[in-house]
Amino acid sequence: MIDCDPGIDDAIALFLAYASPELEVAGVTTVAGNVGLDQVVDNALRLCDLIGGPAAATPVLRGHAGPLARVPRHPDEPVHGAYGLGGVELPAAARAAHPGHAVDWIAEQLRGAGPGEITLIATAPLTNVAALLHTHPDTRRLLREIVVMGGAAFAPGNTTPAAEFNFHADPEAARYVTESGVPLHIVGLDVTRKALTPLADADALVADGAPVTTAAGQMLRHLIDRYARRHQVRACAVHDALAVAAAVRPELLEWTEAWVTVECAGEFTRGALVADVHGRTGLAPNARVATGVDAEAFRAFLMSRLRGHYGADTTPAP
Numbered sequence: 001m002i003d004c005d006p007g008i009d010d011a012i013a014l015f016l017a018y019a020s021p022e023l024e025v026a027g028v029t030t031v032a033g034n035v036g037l038d039q040v041v042d043n044a045l046r047l048c049d050l051i052g053g054p055a056a057a058t059p060v061l062r063g064h065a066g067p068l069a070r071v072p073r074h075p076d077e078p079v080h081g082a083y084g085l086g087g088v089e090l091p092a093a094a095r096a097a098h099p100g101h102a103v104d105w106i107a108e109q110l111r112g113a114g115p116g117e118i119t120l121i122a123t124a125p126l127t128n129v130a131a132l133l134h135t136h137p138d139t140r141r142l143l144r145e146i147v148v149m150g151g152a153a154f155a156p157g158n159t160t161p162a163a164e165f166n167f168h169a170d171p172e173a174a175r176y177v178t179e180s181g182v183p184l185h186i187v188g189l190d191v192t193r194k195a196l197t198p199l200a201d202a203d204a205l206v207a208d209g210a211p212v213t214t215a216a217g218q219m220l221r222h223l224i225d226r227y228a229r230r231h232q233v234r235a236c237a238v239h240d241a242l243a244v245a246a247a248v249r250p251e252l253l254e255w256t257e258a259w260v261t262v263e264c265a266g267e268f269t270r271g272a273l274v275a276d277v278h279g280r281t282g283l284a285p286n287a288r289v290a291t292g293v294d295a296e297a298f299r300a301f302l303m304s305r306l307r308g309h310y311g312a313d314t315t316p317a318p
């Protein structure tokens, strides 16, 4: 199950998930984040249509339109372009969102599947996930694990000096999820900023010329253009795709067990991920935090999956 807010790196994450035979995507649920809820729902539907095959039939559901305990805050200058996909225009969606609320639907799916069958990959503010664990507490023992893209335990934030975007957007939800007791893998800026996709890869995807590779390459070019202005490097982090890779190939990353929580009250540190790696609190670890990544292996993995599954040179699977 993928809970997302597409978003360019969410788009790449969806492309990677559907290109990974290890995963069977049961549903795509949406939450406001990179852009507002109506837009992320529309983007998710368009992306699933573009991917085609099983993606075009995957239920896409509407979730929460903003954090439950704070006023929503949307970025002043959208990182992902006005509509969230870097100016890449995809054909209008052929269907509407699946009826019902994402949170209730995830709970139903978890109950139907049974304990340990479903992994939740969360690549957006954690509003839906916290609501799920709060309103349907039985789902805590049903989830196999939650892989979260979010936080910056030891690296600087990208929304404030201390906080990463998803955790900053809904710190209470992030804290609730970290302290829920569900097995947690956290993929934050500590690793996503070390696993950059260079312009050459974006160009190679565009040059491939197939519909998904072209869209992926164009979206990545948009992100790289922005990243270059701030970080002086012709490459970009593809945060959410690394979270999907972590679910498929956890050995691409180094993991540190720690008790973690999220700062909700700090004047300058709201939304900061706090990781007790030296056991100062005496509390038992509740998460595995990614602290290292084989950047070259991730880059090769992402490119081979995208080109192998969607590229012009491959014969589509029957």
Ligand SMILES: [Ca+2]
Pocket: 004, 005, 006, 007, 009, 010, 033, 034, 123, 124, 240
């Ligand atoms: Ca996202």
